[in-house]
Amino acid sequence: MVTLKINGITVQAEEGTTIIEAARLAGIDIPSLCYLKDMNCIGSCRVCVVEVKGARSLVASCVYPVSEGLEVWTNTPKVRQSRQTTLELLLSEHHKKCLSCVRSSRCELQKLCKDYGVDEDRFPDTEKLQEIDLSSSYLVRDNNKCIHCMRCTAACKHQSIGVIGPRQRGHNKTIGCAFDIPLQETACVGCGQCVVACPVGALYEKSSIPQVWEAIADPEKKVVFFTAPAVRATLGEEFDLPIGTNVEKKLPGAIRRLGADAVFDMDVTADLTILEEANELVNRIKNNKPLPMFTSCCPGWVKFAEHNFPDLLPNLSTCKSPQQMFGALLKTYYCEKNNIKPENLFVVSVIPCTAKKFEVTREEMIEDVDVALTTRELAQMISGAAVNFNALADEEFDSPFDIASGAGVIFGATGGVMEAALRTAANILDGDFEVVDFEDVRGINGIRSASYNVAGIEIKVAAASGLADARKLCEEVQQGKSPYQFIEIMACPGGCINGGGQPIQKDSTRNTVPIRELRAKALYDEDASLDIRRSHESPVMETIYKEYFGSPNSEKAHKVLHTTYTPRSKF
């Protein structure tokens, strides 16, 4: 530990801590734009500069390590003047179309400009506008708003994808793909971690909101929504509720007020996925089919495997993701049951994810879901419809897709799919197996593994989130060194609760609050409070199989609920 003084306050910090982190221990939030703890520490934006006694000039507090006796001032006239000028220079290259910007009021640059009283016009705009990359079905890059903080590049590299980076230098520098290749044609998996890392409005999901309003206004269309498990754990943040508030009961009422004809719970098809997937796993183990089996519910991970490990595609579960299963279920079973023509049913999924926006456009299952909205887009619609979200009374989801098990709820957190599948698989193999909590596969970071003995069969499992860890597990399988029978992968670090379509928290919150843990806790708490915690015990599942599919992995189930994969180029 070293002792230093920040603004005259004595602070103790670990050796190697940077000034910005030490200051946060002392309750001082030094502003920054490029800094993301453990991910992007490059001292490039110069907003976090501070005065250090004895130093020749201002220093970047995000990269300056503390030392014994250090004296730091974070708020002197010199510091404030420097920050103001830096911001004004950034603004000279920033397309200041702030009023309707997707990040307006949640933009880190905007907040700092207000805090430091900058003059937007001090330096005239010099750059002519660049073309916006609209090539992909899920993500937009508007480099006219980019401030070159490199947070997106760091996030992409952190995911071991690296399809974006800086190009050229000086005034000509832009962030994007090599050789100006449109994002759609690269090995981008659509995880959207770049979007949630962006401090400004340079990256955002491709909006599907206009299509939804249009469908709602169309008297011919019956518009049904369903919401993913992780949405309830985060949507409240968009309405200033504390991180980790579970707003499940507010979702149906809010969406009904947008004009939806029905609102369903996607936890139901999470249960359905589990019934199909757990049976597939047991079948693979019993019949010597390719193992380990990888989960297939995360479209970012699926696309990652298609680009980087095409030889492992036979190891992916053939189950569609819960989103696609729900779409397929609605356009078949639900339409038949209610005498609706599938073309008149407009299916909207609400998901925490940008990759799922890509997934709905996949040729293999293009009919299933019409439009996918991110959590942020839903919030924008609720706000745009002037619904007073926080004042809504609790309401329930619509029948017949209203009741789900706790296993369906925890799908939204890393390890949750694995745990949900184990709850059912163990019960298939051994009817007396009563364990419900598989704590070993829980947790937010790193690869978790466990081994369970079920009905005399040893099942070794692993769960990982974040594609860098996924890559490690895949390489093990390729090298024949993988000890596992079942592996769960979620593309986003922490799982869907930290998805690329989730509310964006500013860097100082990301760097100091355990966002992922709090969001995951909302789901695990809900699971623990439920009576039905295993997918196969859900009454909705019983009805669906009785009325439609017969049994899991039946021929009909395969036709509607399973899919195929497409090898893609590594570049």
Added chain:
Amino acid sequence: MDTTYIGETEEQFAQLEEVFEKYKDVPGHLMPVLQEAQGIFGYLPYEVQKRISQALNISISEVYGVATFYSQFSLTPKGKHRISVCLGTACYVKGSDKILQRIEERLGIKNGECTPDRLFSIDSCRCVGACGLAPVVMIDDEVYGKLDVDKIDAVLDKYIAQEESGNDD
């Protein structure tokens, strides 16, 4: 940017493989590999950067980022005859911009580009140390000084005629 494969030879790619082998365990190998690759191919096209990315296990965006950061690297091919037009102060005041413009017109390409037959490429440079001869153009290792638009026409005519007759001298 054109990313199509435009006919680098197998022999060149074999040389590139040797470079990968040579720098396999050298820390910070991206820069020297890019330099040697440019030596082999004359420039760094998509296919070459792709192979570098694969061999060094560095993402293509990072390879491309380095290749476009340093002006020593070129992403466009160079011609059999490399024309460098000096745009340094002395040459510039003596009208080298008009000479550059003339060369561009004659060859139908812009500064930094290469003719489709790969015979000529144009680059601008800053001072070749022959200010007394301003304005100066270098073609390969040959220096041409005290030029004007007519004179550069004559020089180009000579090279074009030489290529058409198939005489390499």
